[in-house]
Amino acid sequence: MEDDNKLWIKRIYEKCSGCRRCEIACSLHHEGKIWPEASRVRVFMFVPGVEIPHLCFQCNDYPCVETCPEEALSVDDHTGAVITDKSKCTACGICINACPGRVPHLHPQDDYIVICDLCGGEPKCTVSCQEGKWDTLILLESQDVETEKVSAKTPKKLAYETARKILGEKTTEEVYEW
Amino acid sequence: MVNGYAGKFLEIDLTNKKIEKITFSDKILQDYIGGRGLGVKILWDRLGNMWETIDPLGPENILLMLTGPFTGYFLGARICVTGKSPQGNGIIGSTVAGEFGVELKCAGYDGIIFTGKAEKPSYVFICGDNIEIKDASHIWGKTSRESLRYLIQNSINDIKKIHPNYGEFKEPSVLYIGPAGENKSRVAAVEAKYAHAAGYGGYGGVMGSKNLKAVVVKGFGPLPDVIDQNKMLELSQEFSDNCFRIEFFRRWGTGSGGYTFGADSSSEPVKNWQEEWHNEKSYRGEEFDKLWVKKYWGDYGCPVTCLKLGVLRDGKYAGAICDNPDYELEAFLGTNLGIFSPEQNIYLSYIIEELGFCGIQGGAILGFTGELFQRGILSKEDLGGINLEWGNVDAFAELARKIAFREGIGDILAEGIYRAALKLEEMKKTEVLKYAIHLKGMAIGAHGLKSGKDMVTRTSIGYSVSVQAGDHTSSASLPIDGDGSELYSILSDSGVYCNFTTFTLAFDQIASFYQAVTGWELPTERWFSEKGLRILQLQRTVSLLGGPDAEWRSKQDDTLPSRFWEPLPSGPYKGKSIDKNTFEKLKSEYYTAVGWNDEGVPTSEILQKLDLKDVELKLKKEGLL
Numbered sequence: 017m018e019d020d021n022k023l024w025i026k027r028i029y030e031k032c033s034g035c036r037r038c039e040i041a042c043s044l045h046h047e048g049k050i051w052p053e054a055s056r057v058r059v060f061m062f063v064p065g066v067e068i069p070h071l072c073f074q075c076n077d078y079p080c081v082e083t084c085p086e087e088a089l090s091v092d093d094h095t096g097a098v099i100t101d102k103s104k105c106t107a108c109g110i111c112i113n114a115c116p117g118r119v120p121h122l123h124p125q126d127d128y129i130v131i132c133d134l135c136g137g138e139p140k141c142t143v144s145c146q147e148g149k150w151d152t153l154i155l156l157e158s159q160d161v162e163t164e165k166v167s168a169k170t171p172k173k174l175a176y177e178t179a180r181k182i183l184g185e186k187t188t189e190e191v192y193e194w
Numbered sequence: 195m196v197n198g199y200a201g202k203f204l205e206i207d208l209t210n211k212k213i214e215k216i217t218f219s220d221k222i223l224q225d226y227i228g229g230r231g232l233g234v235k236i237l238w239d240r241l242g243n244m245w246e247t248i249d250p251l252g253p254e255n256i257l258l259m260l261t262g263p264f265t266g267y268f269l270g271a272r273i274c275v276t277g278k279s280p281q282g283n284g285i286i287g288s289t290v291a292g293e294f295g296v297e298l299k300c301a302g303y304d305g306i307i308f309t310g311k312a313e314k315p316s317y318v319f320i321c322g323d324n325i326e327i328k329d330a331s332h333i334w335g336k337t338s339r340e341s342l343r344y345l346i347q348n349s350i351n352d353i354k355k356i357h358p359n360y361g362e363f364k365e366p367s368v369l370y371i372g373p374a375g376e377n378k379s380r381v382a383a384v385e386a387k388y389a390h391a392a393g394y395g396g397y398g399g400v401m402g403s404k405n406l407k408a409v410v411v412k413g414f415g416p417l418p419d420v421i422d423q424n425k426m427l428e429l430s431q432e433f434s435d436n437c438f439r440i441e442f443f444r445r446w447g448t449g450s451g452g453y454t455f456g457a458d459s460s461s462e463p464v465k466n467w468q469e470e471w472h473n474e475k476s477y478r479g480e481e482f483d484k485l486w487v488k489k490y491w492g493d494y495g496c497p498v499t500c501l502k503l504g505v506l507r508d509g510k511y512a513g514a515i516c517d518n519p520d521y522e523l524e525a526f527l528g529t530n531l532g533i534f535s536p537e538q539n540i541y542l543s544y545i546i547e548e549l550g551f552c553g554i555q556g557g558a559i560l561g562f563t564g565e566l567f568q569r570g571i572l573s574k575e576d577l578g579g580i581n582l583e584w585g586n587v588d589a590f591a592e593l594a595r596k597i598a599f600r601e602g603i604g605d606i607l608a609e610g611i612y613r614a615a616l617k618l619e620e621m622k623k624t625e626v627l628k629y630a631i632h633l634k635g636m637a638i639g640a641h642g643l644k645s646g647k648d649m650v651t652r653t654s655i656g657y658s659v660s661v662q663a664g665d666h667t668s669s670a671s672l673p674i675d676g677d678g679s680e681l682y683s684i685l686s687d688s689g690v691y692c693n694f695t696t697f698t699l700a701f702d703q704i705a706s707f708y709q710a711v712t713g714w715e716l717p718t719e720r721w722f723s724e725k726g727l728r729i730l731q732l733q734r735t736v737s738l739l740g741g742p743d744a745e746w747r748s749k750q751d752d753t754l755p756s757r758f759w760e761p762l763p764s765g766p767y768k769g770k771s772i773d774k775n776t777f778e779k780l781k782s783e784y785y786t787a788v789g790w791n792d793e794g795v796p797t798s799e800i801l802q803k804l805d806l807k808d809v810e811l812k813l814k815k816e817g818l819l
Contacts, residue, residue, distance in 0.1 A: 033490040033499040036293070040495060043416070044427070050266060051416035052293075052300060058364050061293075062346060064387035065491065065503045065515060070362075112361040121361030124414040129361075148438065148497055150490055171362055182487050183515065184507045191339055191515075193347075 022096035023134050024156045025142055027069055029178040032152040034059060034067035038141035045140045046130075053124040056132040057141045057153070060171035063192045066179045069153060071141070072098055072119050072132040073168035080111035080120060080131070089131070097134035105129050117168040196220060197421040198263035198711035199228075200304045204325065206318060208404055209253060209310030213325050216307075224714055228262025228304065229274030230287025231688035231729045236307065237278065237285055238732050243812060246741030250280035250396075251378050251403040253311035259369060259409065260305035262690035263712050265295040266417045267426060269433055270496035270692035273298070275369070275392040277400050280380040281555065281610055282635045283744050284737030286395030286662050287687040291493040292386040294367040295690065300413025312405035315376075317345065320411040321353050321366070330407035337548040338372040338385055341408065345370065349410045357414070370408035371398045372550020374598040378402045379608040381555035381597075381637075385547065389501070389517035390493075393552030394636065394665045396610070421713035429707045434497040436698045443694070444490070447500035447517075450479030452524030452539070455640070460767045461648035463530040463640050465568075465584055466561035467631045467757050470642040471765025474534040482518060482536045491517065498695055504540045511537060514544035519553075522666075525640035526557025531564055532584025545591045549598035555610060558637030559597065560590050562611045565629050571622055578602040611637055612744070631755045632664065633657050634737065634746045639666025643758060645767040652678050654772045655780045658752045659794075661733035667693065672780070674722060674787045675701075681726035688729070728804045730788060731796045735809050738795060738818055748794025752781060795819050 039055040047054050057071040074096050081089040081098060088104035089111060091097070107127040111120045120129045132139075142155040169177070179188040195201060205214045218232070226235040237256060241248050248254050257277040265271050273295035279286045298305070301322050312327065315334035319326045333341045349366045357363065368386065375382035375398030382398025383391035391398075401407070420426050438444070456462035456472040464472050475481075483489075485504045492499030506514040519527065519539055527546060528539040546556050566572040567582040574581055578596060582589045596604030607614050615630035631638060638657055641650040651657065656669035660680055668687070671678035685704065686693045696704065705716040716725075740746055754772065761771040785792070789800030795818050801810040813819035 031488070031490075033488070033492045033496075035490075035492045035496045035499055036494050037497070047416065048423075049416040049419070052296065053363060053414045054416065060362075060364055061387075062365055064342075064389075065488065065505075107359070109359050109361065118362050121363065122357075122359065124360075147434075148490075148499070150499070182503070183505055184512070187505075187507075187513045187515070190513065191343060 022074060023137065024074065024158075025071065025134070025139060026154040026156050028152050028154070029068055029174060030181055031150060032059065032067040032069055033148070033150045034061060035148065035150070037144040037148065038069055038153055041140040041144040045135055051124070054130065056130055060175060062172065062175045063179050066175055066182055068171050068174045068178060070117070070119065070171045070174070073117050073165070074098070075116065075165040075168055077165065079114040079116070083110050083114040085110060088129075092133070095134045095137050098131045099133055100129050100131055102128045115168070116165065118170045195419070196223060197419055197713050198267070199223065200299050200302050200418050202303060203305045203307060204303050204320070205307040205309070206327070207309050208312040208316070208327065208406065211327055225725055226729065227685070227688035228265070229260050229289065229688045229690035230276060230684060232305070233258045233260055233274060233276035233287060234285050234729050234732045237276070238736070241278065242736070242808065245736055245739040246745070246816070248278050249742055250278040250283065251399060253404065255400055255403070257308040257397065257400050257404060257406070258305065260690070261295040261299055262688055263708065264689035264691040266299050266495070267420060267430075267711055268495070268689065268691040268707065269430065269437065269695040270492070270498065271296050271494040272690045272692055274687055274690045275384045275397045276395065277397055278736075279395040279397070280399050281396040282663050282737060283740035284661070285733055286665065287668070288384070288392035288395040288397055289687055289690055290369075290384065290386050290390050290392035291692060292367065292390050293494045294369055294386055294411060296417070296494050297367040297411045297413045299417055300415045301411050302413065302415060306409065308404060308406065311403065315405050315407055317406065317408040317410060319349060319352060320409070321356050322414060324356055334376060334407060335373060338370070338550055339388070339548060341370055341372065342368060345408050345410055349412070353412050363412070363414070366410045366412035368408055368410050371401045372548060372598065374550040374556070374608070375399055375402040376407070376550070377598065377600050377608060379551070379597065380610040380613065381552055381559055381608070382550050383552040385550060388515050389543070389547060391547070391552060393554055394662065396552070396555065398550055398552070420711045422710045426707065426710035429703070429710060433695065433699060433703070437497040437695055440498070440697065443500055444498055446479050447502055448521035449482050449502055449518035449524070451521030452482070452528060453478040455521065455525070455648070456529060459647035459649065460645040460762060460765045461642035462525050463561065463631075463642065465532050466530060466565040466629065467642070468565070469764050470644060470762055471767070472529060472534070477524070477528070477534045477536065485536055485540060486518070496692070496695065500694055506537060506540055509537065511541035514541045516540045516543040516547070519543040522640050523553040523557070526554050526561065530557060530561040530640070531590050533587055534585070538587040542587055542591055545594055549594055551594065551598065554639060555637050556594065556597075558631065559607050559611050559614065560593060562614070562630055563593060563607060564590070566618070566626065571618070571624060571626060572603070576603055610635065628756045631757060633755065634663040634751055635744055636664040638664035638755070641666050643754070644762045644770050644772055646770065647767070653780065654754075654777045655784055658754055659781060659784045661730055661737060670784065672784055672787055675718070679722070681722055681730065684726050684729050685721065724804065727788065728806065731801060731804060731806060731809065734790070734796060735813060739812070739816065752794050
């Protein structure tokens with residue numbers, strides 16, 4: 017698969033309103049319910065005002081897929097998204113630790129890992145974000161400079177970096193440690 | 195299984211550390227919905243027959259945190275905090291936006307009922323079936339920011355122990371108090387996030403009286419099932435589209451009001467309501483905009499995101515974080531103190547939150563004290579060396595700190611404007627009460643009545659006959675089923691939903707949403723002539739019963755603060771005043787419309803019709819009927 021064909025959800029963390037309508041759209045699509053923890057995009061808020069929509073970064077080398085001992089994870093040829101085969105996943109959690117952003121997480125009710133599948137090519141989260149003109153999650157249909165693996169970070173690290181941008185260095189040290 | 199509800203409530207006896215799960219019948223949920231309505235029902239059933247003896251700050255009071263069937267599904271999630279109010283001695287349904295209600299429902303609960311008093315500073319941790327009363331001694335006395343930081347980080351570790359292999363999970367939600375609440379101030383708020391508070395009512399002080407620093411909740415489940423999800427989503431989309439179209443409100447929130455309510459409508463409190471007009475261009479929305487680092491900030495499910503994140507990144511007050519500030523804080527922590535600088539207003543709003551005050555009630559006590567200083571009733575010496583001149587933001591910040599920790603004069607002022615005024619009258623042997631701009635123990639929202647141009651409170655009786663007194667989000671008007679009716683506020687606070695996402699919606703649309711969630715019908719007629727009206731009568735009754743330190747009678751208290759009867763002293767509407775005859779006529783019409791007698795007491799006829807015979811008996815027993 018050519019990287020150029022990858023879909024990519026660009027995120028501008030400083031702009032996230034914290035409305036979490038992306039979570040609602042995602043969980044309705046995947047679970048048929050409003051379910052914040054089951055959403056494949058989750059908005060973390062360790063510091064109020066610093067909201068971090070967190071979802072798969074689609075690393076160039078897909079360490080989660082590489083390390084899965086059950087071959088339960090694969091890469092979708094068309095979108096570049098990581099696809100979980102629920103029947104093979106044993107919820108061992110190896111992929112969580114392999115992921116530089118600690119993106120995969122257990123389904124809150126059943127024993128398998130959930131990862132953003134880009135809704136098969138038509139992500140619902142970006143639609144809900146654009147609808148409100150918040151411009152935090154933006155669907156790109158070509159490779160972006162940020163698709164480099166370097167953008168893959170944990171919610172805590174992203175919260176820290178974003179807090180420094182929004183609140184300034186001194187205040188961030190005061191309100192947040194990670 | 196009831197749709198739209200988790201189906202159980204937590205009852206936590208803090209004295210005996212006993213935790214139970216309880217339920218309410220479908221009939222009670224259908225009649226009282228949730229939030230404010232259900233809170234009123236629970237409080238009446240448990241405390242009604244001895245209402246006047248219950249000390250709101252005693253262990254016998256009950257503190258409620260209740261969601262409603264709209265919470266989580268409707269645009270913009272809120273939760274209602276209530277109990278017997280230490281301000282008005284009745285019941286105030288005080289709601290706050292944020293994710294707490296959603297987390298609570300996802301954890302499996304519709305609400306929490308707190309009774310008794312913990313023996314030492316505590317917080318309650320809830321993660322599904324894991325519920326613990328934990329030690330809060332090490333954060334008791336800490337400001338809001340520090341408390342919240344500790345509670346989130348510590349609770350994440352606790353949740354990790356429960357779900358060790360889950361991977362990363364979203365942080366829990368927290369309702370908490372600052373020092374003002376801990377020290378049982380009657381003007382303390384129950385806080386959420388930053389810059390979010392259930393302010394009206396004084397329930398921060400109630401939490402403090404129970405030694406309850408915070409409630410932390412994390413839910414891993416879905417929101418409860420609804421009866422007709424497709425219909426619900428279709429309505430959600432329609433209502434969201436309405437909100438997206440109100441560009442002005444999305445752009446400015448209420449943050450342009452700090453200028454316009456003063457300059458245009460002459461209804462903004464200036465220097466403790468001595469004036470209601472100003473034309474300070476330094477206070478325009480555009481000037482606040484320069485300090486907004488996030489122009490859309492919102493809470494769970496909100497299409498409007500009317501909040502803005504105001505942050506001071508440099509200068510003397512660097513580090514202050516605040517919402518817009520919203521209009522009420524622009525007024526009560528700005529113009530009403532003679533402050534017309536957005537930077538200083540953000541700073542003071544931040545300080546007030548750090549200390550755990552309601553911006554309105556806490557701001558009002560600062561303005562009240564400012565006027566007593568202006569008039570020489572309180573000296574610099576009385577204030578512990580503070581030179582409380584109008585516009586002196588550092589002086590007001592220092593006074594707020596004294597009030598939060600009850601230092602010196604702060605001990606009196608922590609009781610709120612009404613009670614502080616009574617005490618100061620005694621001490622100073624001079625008239626003070628007339629400078630306390632209150633109704634039934636509560637400061638009034640920042641919407642003056644004299645110009646007749648304010649867009650929030652449209653009628654002169656709006657506050658006077660409201661069952662939540664000065665609460666600008668629950669003002670009353672006629673007709674009883676009209677747009678400005680208090681029964682709409684009762685529905686939104688019971689639902690529990692945000693009235694900033696429902697501006698353009700008719701009752702039928704809201705009722706359709708309710709039906710799509712719960713499967714229960716809510717015909718307009720039944721709300722306005724029965725269900726909503728029943729909640730209103732209960733709230734009116736407990737306000738009349740009051741006690742133990744204050745009670746309110748219609749003749750003297752369904753009125754306006756004396757200053758509100760004086761003509762406007764300045765601005766384009768200079769000279770305008772409220773006509774007392776019209777006011778009395780409207781009041782009388784209102785009494786008739788809601789079934790109250792000439793004394794403003796619910797009549798036997800209406801109480802029997804609403805199946806409230808126990809209320810009738812109680813009112814008769816107390817000689818009110």
